[in-house]
Amino acid sequence: MAEIEVPHPREVYELQGQLAAEESFEDARVRGRLHHAWLLTGAEGVGKATFAYRAARRLLGAPADPEYGLLGSNPQHPVCRQVAARSHPDIMVLEREGPDGKPRRIIPVDDARKLSEFFSKSPASAPHRVAIIDAADDLNPNAANAILKTLEEPPPRGVLLMVSHAPGRLLPTIRSRCRRLAFQPLSLEVTAEFVAERAGSNPEDALRLARMAEGAPGRALALAAANALAMDDAARDLLVDLPVVDEGRAMLLAEKFRGGEGAAQFALLFERLSDRVHQFATSQAGQGHGPLDRWAGAWETLQRLPREVEGLNLDRADAFFTALSELRQAAQA
Numbered sequence: 001m002a003e004i005e006v007p008h009p010r011e012v013y014e015l016q017g018q019l020a021a022e023e024s025f026e027d028a029r030v031r032g033r034l035h036h037a038w039l040l041t042g043a044e045g046v047g048k049a050t051f052a053y054r055a056a057r058r059l060l061g062a063p064a065d066p067e068y069g070l071l072g073s074n075p076q077h078p079v080c081r082q083v084a085a086r087s088h089p090d091i092m093v094l095e096r097e098g099p100d101g102k103p104r105r106i107i108p109v110d111d112a113r114k115l116s117e118f119f120s121k122s123p124a125s126a127p128h129r130v131a132i133i134d135a136a137d138d139l140n141p142n143a144a145n146a147i148l149k150t151l152e153e154p155p156p157r158g159v160l161l162m163v164s165h166a167p168g169r170l171l172p173t174i175r176s177r178c179r180r181l182a183f184q185p186l187s188l189e190v191t192a193e194f195v196a197e198r199a200g201s202n203p204e205d206a207l208r209l210a211r212m213a214e215g216a217p218g219r220a221l222a223l224a225a226a227n228a229l230a231m232d233d234a235a236r237d238l239l240v241d242l243p244v245v246d247e248g249r250a251m252l253l254a255e256k257f258r259g260g261e262g263a264a265q266f267a268l269l270f271e272r273l274s275d276r277v278h279q280f281a282t283s284q285a286g287q288g289h290g291p292l293d294r295w296a297g298a299w300e301t302l303q304r305l306p307r308e309v310e311g312l313n314l315d316r317a318d319a320f321f322t323a324l325s326e327l328r329q330a331a332q333a
Contacts, residue, residue, distance in 0.1 A: 004199045004225035006218075009049035009134070010084055010093075013068050013075050016194065016217065017186040018047050022070040024181060025055055035179040036154035037162065039136070042183030044165040045219025051183070052132045052161040056091055057083055059159055060126040079126070089124040092131040096138050105310065107133070112143035119155035128157050135163040136170055144171055151177040185215030192220075199224040208232070212275070228268055235272035238324070239280070242331035245324055257316035266316045267306050273323070274302040294330035301326050 015022070021040075028034050038055075040048040054071040058064070062073035062080050073080050082088035094111050096104045115131055123129050133139070139147060150160065151174060160178075167175060186194075191210035194217040195201055201209065201224060212228060213220035223229075234253060238245070257266040281295040305319045 004221070006222050006225050010053050010086070012050045012053070013072060013080075015047050015050050015054060015069060015071075017190065018051060018183055019070065021051060021181045021183055022054075025051075026070055028179075029058070034159065036158060037151055037160040037178040039167060039170075039175060039178035039180045040161060040163050040183060041167045041180055042165070043185055043214060043216050043219070045213060045216030045222065046183045046185055047218065048163045048165075048183050049132070049134045050218070051181075052134065052163060053083065055159075055161060056130040056132060059128040059130050060088060060090055088126075090126040090129045092118045092129075094131070094133045094139075095135075106140045107138045107143055109140060109142035109146055112139060112146035115147060115150050115160075119150060119158040123157055128159050129155070131158070131160050133160070133162045135165055136174070137164055137166050144174065148173055148177075186217060188215055191215050191217050195220040195224055205229055212272075223268075226264060226268055228272070231265065231268045232272045232276075235269060235276050238273070239276055239327070243328045245328060250321070250324060254317040254320050257320065262316065263310075266309070266320070269320075270302050270306045270323070273327075274299060277302060277327075294326075294333040298323070298326045298330040 025038070040052060042048055051071070054069075054073070057073045057077075057080055058071055060079050060083065062077045064070075065072050065074040065077075068074070075081070075084070079088065083091060086093075092115065094107050094115065096107060098104050118131060119129060121129070133147070136144075136147075147162075148171060162174075162178065164170060167180070185191075188207065188210045191213060192203065192206040195209050195213075196203060196206035198221055199206070199209075205224075206220075208229060209220045209223050212223055212232065237249070253269065256262055277295060277299045281292050281299065284292055284295070301323055305323055308314055309316055309319050
């Protein structure tokens, strides 16, 4: 399969399945009741960041273009071209991607502090100044407190659009100062069509990706680009053979965890193992197959280890074999 390109949300001009959110935002804008801060909530990959850029382009003065939906604008309009080139003076974006283009683990406090200065100035060439935080979940505690100061003193003609995949983890004081827009997953059929069209997947693989992404098109496309089907197959084969573990196959998998790309493969395998263990345990519990404490413990380990590996810089291969050991014990119970 050819390499799959996952575009940045600033480069996307169409959005499926989120008309209710767009109508709510546009109604507030047209009626002159535009809130100064919006919290865009929902699963990762359902279109929250894409919406944020669509809303930002309109707030910056790009005219409506019905061909691209309710909040859509023509990509060739000067405002849209400036936003795409990251050269518009009236938009600021806080994200994990650093100045060097490499992803960071968090959005640092130094970036968040720049928001207050940005909003202290009047718009240079647009009706509003707009800031996008993608995602608010990536703010460290100090950065979150810096954002809170901006929310407590709403800037005139300033609009803050905050993406959040897990709003419950945000400071209550941040949530209470924002108007929330909820974004819903799409149907599996629509998501499968989306990923088949953009990734060139066959219908069966596209539906698998849609299920793995739980109806989040952006997530499904990212999974396709990350070769998630291969990791899902590997997770299935490991679990099917339990309590036996093919040491040779396990070693080959562990070799894939080296380097920067290996980190993504490691996280993906653990995600697929975790999802499959959860489905298995839920099914067994529903059929009254007795206590499943060991499987619950194995699932918690699969959830915990990737965070510890990233946070403490632990060896990925060691963590993988630790998880395999616990899965074997669960299967023997």
